[in-house]
Amino acid sequence: MIASADRLLLAPGVVLEDGHLADEVRGERWPLNAAGTFVLTRSGSRVGQIVDELGAAFGLSEAQARADVLQFTWLLNGLALVNLERRDRRFGRLVEWIALAARLAPSGAWPAAVASRRAVDTTTTFRSLATSLAAVWSRAAVVALAAALVVAQFVAVIGAAAAAYPLAVGLGTGIGIGVHEAAHVIALRGVPSAIVLHGRRLFVLHARVESNRRLTVALAGPVGAVAAGLGFAALGVVAGAPQLALVGVPMVAHALALTVACGDGRVACGL
Numbered sequence: 001m002i003a004s005a006d007r008l009l010l011a012p013g014v015v016l017e018d019g020h021l022a023d024e025v026r027g028e029r030w031p032l033n034a035a036g037t038f039v040l041t042r043s044g045s046r047v048g049q050i051v052d053e054l055g056a057a058f059g060l061s062e063a064q065a066r067a068d069v070l071q072f073t074w075l076l077n078g079l080a081l082v083n084l085e086r087r088d089r090r091f092g093r094l095v096e097w098i099a100l101a102a103r104l105a106p107s108g109a110w111p112a113a114v115a116s117r118r119a120v121d122t123t124t125t126f127r128s129l130a131t132s133l134a135a136v137w138s139r140a141a142v143v144a145l146a147a148a149l150v151v152a153q154f155v156a157v158i159g160a161a162a163a164a165y166p167l168a169v170g171l172g173t174g175i176g177i178g179v180h181e182a183a184h185v186i187a188l189r190g191v192p193s194a195i196v197l198h199g200r201r202l203f204v205l206h207a208r209v210e211s212n213r214r215l216t217v218a219l220a221g222p223v224g225a226v227a228a229g230l231g232f233a234a235l236g237v238v239a240g241a242p243q244l245a246l247v248g249v250p251m252v253a254h255a256l257a258l259t260v261a262c263g264d265g266r267v268a269c270g271l
Helices: 034-040 047-058 062-078 090-107 125-158 164-187 211-239 242-258 263-268
Strands: 007-010 014-017 020-023 028-031 082-085 115-119 193-198 201-206
Touching: 007 014, 007 047, 034 047, 034 062, 047 062, 062 082, 082 115, 115 125, 125 164, 125 193, 164 193, 164 201, 164 211, 164 242, 211 242, 211 263, 242 263
Parallel strands: none
Antiparallel strands: 007 082, 014 020, 020 028, 115 193, 193 201
């Protein structure tokens, strides 16, 4: 959903130059027409303001200008070339999403997700780790909370009083996501990259690399998460702390990403 109050921003690593949109991560350029250039030169402006200015500049009706801007924005956002800065409150957006989902439910469709592209710095291993964790921490926290709540329900049903179990699973889930993506980025040291969050998807966008390097990058994420999980499990056994060992369980589950059921596995298999 795109609101008039949202600000349209060129994604990190994307620049407008000589009538072209250039992506420094992909290493590609796309030509723009006059209207596209007009819209993107107003990066940082509210969508509603861009609609008004486009209509005035090109003699379009308000409805046509809005349709053109929204269609263009959706296209570029789906390609992770522009971001949308949401100024309204999260609760308000949630209410709007639920209302729209209810209207679309009879057709079996869901509201389209807005993509968010975040910069990472691959110049050194430390910067790769730090910037990748900064890019995914919010998503990892949300998924970790959801996992903890799900486990808490099972704990409540079986009558267990160990609140540490949901916390351990939630912590392991969040850490696993962070380690997985950080391992991908670390394997891309020196390669222009970015992290993209698009609905339920979370992936690393990067410049083209040779096939052997591509295989290494694909394997690094799940292998890194599994290794970290086994480390937590071993530490828990040695320390006699089952809750600590439980932290490693969600991370070991990242081994599933090595199968063709997941993107990393398909890349590793050349699919």
